[in-house]
Amino acid sequence: MDISVDCVVFGFDEKKLKVLLIEQRQPGKDKTLPRLQTALPGDLLKENESLDGAAKRVLRELTSLKGIYLKQFHTFGDPMRVKNLKDQDWLRTFRAHPERRVVTVGYYSLVKLEDYSPKASSFAGKTKWIDVYELPELAFDHNVIVEYALDVFRHELIADNIGFELLPEKFTLSQLQHLHEIVLNKKLDKRNFRKNVLKLDQLKPLNEKQQGVLHKPAQLFQFKTKKKS
Amino acid sequence: MDISVDCVVFGFDEKKLKVLLIEQRQPGKDKTLPRLQTALPGDLLKENESLDGAAKRVLRELTSLKGIYLKQFHTFGDPMRVKNLKDQDWLRTFRAHPERRVVTVGYYSLVKLEDYSPKASSFAGKTKWIDVYELPELAFDHNVIVEYALDVFRHELIADNIGFELLPEKFTLSQLQHLHEIVLNKKLDKRNFRKNVLKLDQLKPLNEKQQGVLHKPAQLFQFKTKKKS
DNA sequence: TCAAAAGTGTTGCATCTACACCCATGG
DNA sequence: CCATGGGTGTAGATGCAACACTTTTGA
Numbered sequence: 001m002d003i004s005v006d007c008v009v010f011g012f013d014e015k016k017l018k019v020l021l022i023e024q025r026q027p028g029k030d031k032t033l034p035r036l037q038t039a040l041p042g043d044l045l046k047e048n049e050s051l052d053g054a055a056k057r058v059l060r061e062l063t064s065l066k067g068i069y070l071k072q073f074h075t076f077g078d079p080m081r082v083k084n085l086k087d088q089d090w091l092r093t094f095r096a097h098p099e100r101r102v103v104t105v106g107y108y109s110l111v112k113l114e115d116y117s118p119k120a121s122s123f124a125g126k127t128k129w130i131d132v133y134e135l136p137e138l139a140f141d142h143n144v145i146v147e148y149a150l151d152v153f154r155h156e157l158i159a160d161n162i163g164f165e166l167l168p169e170k171f172t173l174s175q176l177q178h179l180h181e182i183v184l185n186k187k188l189d190k191r192n193f194r195k196n197v198l199k200l201d202q203l204k205p206l207n208e209k210q211q212g213v214l215h216k217p218a219q220l221f222q223f224k225t226k227k228k229s
Numbered sequence: 230m231d232i233s234v235d236c237v238v239f240g241f242d243e244k245k246l247k248v249l250l251i252e253q254r255q256p257g258k259d260k261t262l263p264r265l266q267t268a269l270p271g272d273l274l275k276e277n278e279s280l281d282g283a284a285k286r287v288l289r290e291l292t293s294l295k296g297i298y299l300k301q302f303h304t305f306g307d308p309m310r311v312k313n314l315k316d317q318d319w320l321r322t323f324r325a326h327p328e329r330r331v332v333t334v335g336y337y338s339l340v341k342l343e344d345y346s347p348k349a350s351s352f353a354g355k356t357k358w359i360d361v362y363e364l365p366e367l368a369f370d371h372n373v374i375v376e377y378a379l380d381v382f383r384h385e386l387i388a389d390n391i392g393f394e395l396l397p398e399k400f401t402l403s404q405l406q407h408l409h410e411i412v413l414n415k416k417l418d419k420r421n422f423r424k425n426v427l428k429l430d431q432l433k434p435l436n437e438k439q440q441g442v443l444h445k446p447a448q449l450f451q452f453k454t455k456k457k458s
Numbered sequence: 459t460c461a462a463a464a465g466t467g468t469t470g471c472a473t474c475t476a477c478a479c480c481c482a483t484g485g
Numbered sequence: 486c487c488a489t490g491g492g493t494g495t496a497g498a499t500g501c502a503a504c505a506c507t508t509t510t511g512a
Contacts, residue, residue, distance in 0.1 A: 001274065003230055003306070003332050045230065047330070051306035075304040075334050077232070077280035101276070103232050105304050105332075174491075191493070192475065215489035216482035403463075420466070421502065444462040445509035465508075474499070481492075 002100050005054045006042035006142065007070075008108040008149035009062070011116065011129055012166040014175065017182050018129040019146060020062065020111075021138070026090050037090050039139035040146070041127075042104065055107040062127060063119055069110040069165040073152040074145075077103040081141045090139065108149040110165035157183055161200055164223040170206060172218035173197065231329050234283045235271035235371065236299075237337040237378035238291070240345065240358055241395040243404065246411050247358040248375060249291065249340075250367070255319050266319050268368035269375070270356075271333065284336040291356060292348055298339040298394040302381040303374075306332040310370045319368065337378040339394035386412055390429055393452040399435060401447035402426065 009020035019040075026035045041062055045054045055070055082091065082102050091098035118127045130136070132150060135143060157163055163179050164171065177193045197203065203221040210217035238249035248269075255264045270291055274283045284299055311320065311331050320327035347356045359365070361379060364372060386392055392408050393400065406422045426432065432450040439446035 001230070001232055001276070003232060045306070045332070047230070048308050050308060051304060051332070072304065075280060075301065077274070077334070079277050079279060103274070103280070103332075103334075105306070172491085189476070190491090191477085194492085196474095210491095212484085213490080214484045216491045218491055401464085418502070418504085419464090420504085423465085425501095439464095441511090442463080443511045445464045447464055460512085462510090463508100464510100466506090468504090470501105470503090472499100472501075475497090477495090479493090481490105483489090483491100485487090 002097065002102045003045040004042050004102050004104040005045060005051060005058060006040045006104050006106055006145055007055055007058050007062075008040060008106065008146050009059070010108065010110050010132070010149075010153065010166060011113045012179050012182070013113055013129070014178070015182075016131045017133070017179075018113075019132050019135070021128050021130050023126050023128050024090075026086075026093065035086065035090075037086075037139055038128075038130075038136055040142045044102075045105075051105050052107075055105075055109075059109060061119065063111065063116055065111060065115055069162060070107055071109070071152075071156075073106050073108055074148050075103065075105045076141060076145060078141065087140050104145075106145050106149060108153055110153075110162065112166065112168055114168040154183060161197065161202060164203070170208065170220040170222055172210060172220060174218060176221075231326065231331045232274040233271050233331050233333040234274060234280060234287060235269045235333050235335055235374055236284055236287050237269060237335065237375050238288070238340055239337065239361070239378075239382065239395060240340050240342045241408050241411070242342055242358070243407070244411075245360045246362070246408075247342075248361050248364070250357050250359050252355050252357050253319075255315075255322065264315065264319075266315075266368055267357075267359075267365055269371045273331075274334075280334050284334075284338075288338060290348065292340065292345055294340060294344055298391060299336055300338070300381075300385075302335050302337055303377050304332065304334045305370060305374060307370065316369050333374075335374050335378060337382055339382075339391065341395065341397055343397040383412060390426060390431060393432070399437065399449040399451055401439060401449060403447060405450075 007020075011018045011020060021038050022041050024037045024039075026037045041058050043054065043058050043061075045051065049057070051072065052070070055072070059065070059068060059070065079101055081104075082088070088098060113129075132146065135146060137143065138146070157180065163176050163183070166179060167175055173194050174190075176197065177188055177190065180193070181188055202224050204224045206220045206222055208220045210220065236249075240247045240249060250267050251270050253266045253268070255266045270287050272283065272287050272290075274280065275286075278286070280301065281299070284301070288294070288297060288299065308330055310333075311317070317327060342358075361375065364375060366372065367375070386409065392405050392412070395408060396404055402423050403419075405426065406417055406419065409422070410417055431453050433453045435449045435451055437449045439449065
């Protein structure tokens with residue numbers, strides 16, 4: 001039995017909440033056409049690696065960012081989760097033991113898109129940001145895993161206001177609010193949102209304003225400091 | 230690499246919050262004295278078993294109760310978690326591959342003590358209920374696992390009022406309140422507690438009162454119905 | 459009649475929601 | 486000077502915490 005980690009990497013581009021996916025053209029075998037496989041980044045756990053370590057490694061292979069928000073949220077162990085035909089065909093192209101059962105530990109991660117640049121080196125396939133609300137069919141049970149991650153993320157966004165993990169280093173309150181609105185899928189009141197988020201005392205106003213916008217430039221803020229939970 | 234599940238089974242006896250543990254005398258090897266090993270119930274995942282299935286099986290082997298509250302809460306994968314000496318000695322007494330690394334998926338469970346009766350058949354060792362606030366040193370990282378479980382349980386007790394899962398079928402509001410007080414480790418106001426818990430509309434008052442108590446007998450309640458989350 | 463826990467409402471305070479107008483900037 | 490989003494305060498409603506006395510039963 002194998003163990004893997006899969007990472008649901010969320011990013012935010014001012015309009016959409018996105019998930020980082022790996023797209024790979026599956027070589028056509030015999031008469032069948034090549035299929036496009038889309039999957040979460042993940043990998044088998046190495047012999048001397050912790051779970052968190054494996055998740056970090058997977059992230060490092062995707063991007064060179066450090067200090068990214070990363071959290072284990074659930075473990076998926078259906079005995080059949082990697083057994084269906086198209087997934088098996090695909091696994092055979094790169095796994096030593098494609099037929100083995102795999103239990104996977106799900107992590108979700110929040111990255112600042114402004115800093116993100118894909119690392120070409122690793123992950124043979126191409127990485128792609130895809131709107132979380134418009135996901136294609138993914139490999140294995142990865143659609144389920146993303147839904148689960150999103151669910152947990154929403155709860156933690158409300159409870160811990162971790163939204164700024166998805167925004168640039170310096171951001172405006174409107175950006176933060178838009179993010180919340182998209183993740184939670186509902187409109188929020190501007191004045192109330194600002195009161196609430198400022199009361200949490202996690203944001204530091206900067207002596208700096210937005211530049212080059214065609215309206216009144218907004219105050220920029222910065223995330224104060226890691227909070228202990 | 231192996232995968233196991235470990236179950237943190239909580240029970241409540243009107244005074245204390247307890248955890249069900251397995252106690253086994255570890256045969257002394259050579260000159261050393263026999264040691265007492267205390268551990269969470271758990272087992273390796275079988276080839277065709279889901280994680281939830283394995284957790285249920287472990288529970289079934291402890292007790293004949295069905296329909297018990299059971300929830301996955303975290304997965305523990307430190308590469309060294311089963312490697313220390315005393316744990317290795319013990320593992321050698323019953324594991325086919327004691328040296329193998331084990332990643333374990335933690336479940337916690339709530340059982341009604343009134344219905345509980347230990348199943349002698351399985352788990353060679355003896356089962357024991359131990360106060361969660363006075364745990365001895367447990368095998369592996371089981372102390373950490375219990376702490377984690379307790380933490381999650383507290384949050385879910387507040388959020389979902391799952392307390393009645395630990396009480397007899399019929400219970401009084403005072404019993405429920407005492408349970409909350411012990412789990413959360415703080416005193417609660419009687420009137421407010423009753424208002425709150427009744428507002429949730431999960432309890433059905435019965436046409437029945439406590440019997441044989443030397444004070445005004447209390448109204449009995451029953452948990453209404455499984456709520457969907 | 460005593461002891462022991464059951465049961466019950468109200469008030470003040472804090473929090474949340476709903477809501478509309480002026481401001482600063484770039485074009 | 487116009488368009489665009491930025492920024493701000495309040496009143497009313499709601500929710501929550503604090504608090505004390507009467508009731509019922511068994512002994």
